[in-house]
Amino acid sequence: MSTEKRVQLRARVLPWLLLAPQMAVIGVFFFWPAGQALLQSLQQQDAFGTSTEWVGLANFRQLLADPSYLESFRITAVFALLVAGLGLALALLLAVMADRVVRGAGVYQTLLVWPYAVAPAIAGVLWLFMFAPSIGVLSYALERLGVAWNPLLDSGDATTLIVLAAVWKQLSYNFLFFLAGLQAIPRSLIEAAAIDGARPWRRFWTIVFPLLSPTSFFLLVINIVYAFFDTFGIVDAATRGGPGKDTAVLVYKVYYDGFKAMDLGGSAAQSVVLMGVVIALTVVQFRYVERRVQYG
């Protein structure tokens, strides 16, 4: 975190008091359990933990020896880029449009944010209803249009499906924050620019976008994290990592090993690797991208 406020307050005890609630909660409910979970990466246990064996780095070695694991990195990178890119671009477009209209603004906002309220369990089912080969509403439409669509056996189709599903879920989220960010921009600035003769397109890039950059940065980081960590539910509902292993993103394997295969050691080892990757990515974002963020 290289940026700091110019003016800062001095107080000895107050900052720690302010931080205390959050630190307490994450100490007890994150770090302690997380530490234990990660310790499991150095162990090999039966499911119920009745016998534990310390195996050092064996779980990690196993991971690196698995060619499909390394392939999974590539799949995840492509997936994350597509999801973050599309999710942010589309949401920004919608937010800018929604910010412009006066009539019906409330309706649009509600309709665009409401899909976020769909419980993930139900969302999975809905996507199945829409995209199941032949039976699904959209698959049927595609078939009528002559488009060959089979995410069960075609990797491209399968990847498209999970990208679409993941982007869809994040659109509402991104839209909401972009809109909030846009609403917080003082009208006076925009009016001044308009009086100066700047057209909407210009106004957007010279005034709105820079002022929106703190929000954009926030969403960029969050979307990358989301693409890496929160998408296994979608993959599980849509393709289960198939066909073959072509849509098995990294976090899917973590979830699969930990939950379905009951291989807690392996799952923990993968989590360590995944954490390392995303932390590195985030540090990079904070160092290089945040420099371009304008904090007004």
Added chain:
Amino acid sequence: MVERRPALTLLSHLVLILGVLIVAFPLYIAFVASSHTAQEVVQAPMPLLPGPHLLDNYRAALFGNDSGSGSHAPVARMMWVSLVSALAIALGKIAISLLSAFAIVYFRFPFKRLVFWSIFVTLMLPVEVRIGPTYQVVSDLGLLNSYAGLSVPLIASATATFLFRQFFMTVPDELLEAARIDGASPMRFFFDMLLPLSRTSIAALFVIQFIYGWNQYLWPLLATTSEDMYPVVIGIKRMIAGGEAANEWNIIMATALLAMLPPALVVVGMQRWFVKGLVDSEK
């Protein structure tokens, strides 16, 4: 919108309508599915227009029906549990994050960077991976089957702190200087100036966190042992028999849509806070 440009406005509407169609299409499917019989929903492909069984299905969803489908579980109770825990999570998260972000942005103290990153790193480990040990902690604290057990572990996350940090960074330093000149204490500054400015961020976060809390499934499944502490999403999942048994998709969809009403109300309610130009007047 500053000047009148009808073409642009028309374009905006078109884009928005298209966006709504795409984004809300799955919801529409759910709605259509909730208005047919279970048999019709399962046939390929499902009809695209609503059917005549809307009221029957919703009645069954709320009160149960003869064929054994619909809710035998007390819907009201589940909605209540969901409501309390969602509110607790949303309000709890916002409260502690506001304080933390304030500390991180406005104060100088040792280990600040470490603190920020340690809060941030909570985003990097999915709940499912640490759910076993988290269960152990909650169990040791005796919090199983309680609202506290359902809510507090989910407050431990960085999204809100990060968002508020971003927002506070944009607040002009002049404000702080003016407050100091006035002799206001840091907390005065926080309550009287910073909080009102953060309205839109707080509103957005409240919507997101409330829905997040409302839609919790896996954690409540583990953290409760008595079915009367089940939130609504578990109730819905429970209607899905899994395996080979027939699912009454029409009733399930009806229930799911009913369960989405409170979050929808929250979204609608929060819009009052999104009023443009609000921030303008403070400056």
Added chain:
Amino acid sequence: MLKKVTLAALLLSLGVGTSHAQTEIQWWHSMGGALGDWVNDLAKDFNASQKDYKIVPTFKGSYDESMAAAIAAFRAGNAPHILQVFEVGTATMMASKGAVVPVTEVMKLGGVKFDPAAYVPAVAGYYTATVGPYSGQMLSFPFNSSTTVFHYNKDAFKAAGLDPSKPPSTWPEVALAAAKLKASGHKCPFTTSWVSWTQLESFSAWHNVEFATKNNGFGGLDTRLAFNTPLHVRHIENLANMAKQGLFVYKGRGNAADAAFVSGECAMMTGSSGLYANVKKSAKFAFGIAPLPYYPDVPGAPQNTVIGGASLWVMAGKKPPEYKGVAQFFAYLSRPEVASESHKRTGYLPVTKAAYELTDKSGFYKDNPGTDVAVTQMIRKTTDKSRGVRLGNFVQVRTIIDEEFEGVWAGKRTAKEGIDAAIKRGNEQLERFQKANGK
């Protein structure tokens, strides 16, 4: 004197009070929807039939989720008494020494007479240990078991000029029927759900050959996959050829294909017998159930099919009076009337032979043709090779088979290549399990 009497009276009343306190037995299950109602009714009826014990069923999500919940609870010291675990988790449960109590033990603790021979052989045999310290004992209680059967759409048959009362009984006949269906314009003549279970595991048992060495894993942890015999390769090649010709359409992993049959899209499907209730309720066509197809030139075929579904495991660390309650509950579930009712209500197999006979006598099979197919496939005496498949890391093995075979169905590789790849990766999983648990 009065004080003494009062004290005595107080103590007596306390004693009387506690002797009526019911022992609660926690039962975690994964039965949702109508099946959940069935579970709740079983508990309600049992609780009403006696005063000492109260079964409390709790829905804990899918099989994976309830397993994870039970593991977390066990490690924290508050596991349930009874846990419903799917059949592929059997090896995992068995390997967790000290976490479970075999059913035979539980019945002994509960003082309930227990005769393993009363249970349907192929069902009970799967959950019985054959080696190790518990050899000969039934480890878990069969609860909701299904098996592989052949579902077909009678209306589609008629439209294709096939006789709806004569479903194909051999795989060559299936291919012929599929060709006729395709010729009549049908887009999905044949599909299957649970690829590994129907086309490899049950297939092997049905032909009395091994799916994995050491009697499919019953004989020890050093078992390895063995489905690369000429018979297996031939069968998968046949399916691959059918796929190429559009006669076999792959509809996804697990039971994703079920929806395709119920909706009428696919005319023939090998899948679970438990699908019957769903088909009866939702299908808009006349349907039939037939035994799993086989290859007539294989000696010993058809033998019996293997089991699917789940069973009830009893967790360790509870007090003896509680195990008594569990034993009573299991005895209750085994009563012919109760087991027969469950079978009729859900479509799962009857657990005991007596239940089967009772159901038969009641004319149920006559009124609902096809519902006895599953039972007759399972009620035969099993051989060592056909008792079922018990492998460690079985979940992973099945996924590996799904993954490698998807390449075969897509025409990207030959059947033999797919089989060899699956066996290689699958054996790695078995080795790991052996290493982790071979003590």
